[in-house]
Amino acid sequence: MTKQERPANQGRRVAARNRAALITAAREVFAEQGLNAPLSAVARRAGVGQGSLYRHFADRVALATAVLDENVRQIERAAAAPDASLTSVLGVVTWHLTRSTAFVDLLRVRGDGAEARALAGRVHSVLAGFGPAGRDLSADELMLAVAMVSGAVAGPTLAERERVALRAWRLLGVEVGPLRQPETTAADEQSDSA
Incomplete structure (x- = not known):
């Protein structure tokens, strides 16, 4: 050339x-x-x-951690939106539950290791920022509910996993907004490269 x-x-x-x-x-x-x-x-x-x-x-753990970190950042962005509500944030959380095996494992057991616990703690902080929900659930109880829903999320197709997740939330008496992934901004991609 x-x-x-x-x-x-x-x-x-x-x-x-x-x-x-x-x-x-x-x-x-x-x-x-x-x-x-x-x-x-x-x-x-x-x-x-x-x-x-x-x-x-460097390895599989670093890649899985990066996926989890991005999931949590998307939840934090959803919570920081001007029109944010617990309902809309739970829609983002549930979107991740139906699409990310690692995220399900993180929230179900609060992770193995300091990084995983820190990521789960960030989700807990987001949920705590909205106060009690539904049946006056605390952030700790919401994290337990998220873990319970994640345990129920099963099915061979995405549509089936979404249906089961929304049904589980309804059984718990918690309203969840539309399942959605927040947009990734150019600034987010720039911070990833730093």
Whole structure:
């Protein structure tokens, strides 16, 4: 290749995009195949080489932690929205419960290790910020309810998992807003690359 034919090095911009793609792919692959899914499947789904995966994440634990951290950041962003309510935040939490095996495990057992406990603590803080819900549930009771719903979330299809999750919330007497993932902003992707 001559100098004129080579694409320009896009450096950090591509690195941030690759990292975001790897996190999204890991969430999907882990949801489909479990946390022991081959990391090569994550790299393939993200459209990057395995070397790129290991440049961003030293191992499976680092990748799963990044997925969990992104899930929690999305919940925190939902809670910080001007029109935020416990109902809307629980919609985001439930979206993650139906799509992320690692997130379910984190909230069900409050994690193994300091990082997982810190992430679960951040979710607890978000829920505590809305005060009692439904039947005057405290943040601790809401975390227990989230764990209970996560234990009920089962089914071969996404639609079935969503249906079961919403039914479980109704049985607990807690209103949940539409299941949705908050938008990822350019600023979030930039902070990921730092």
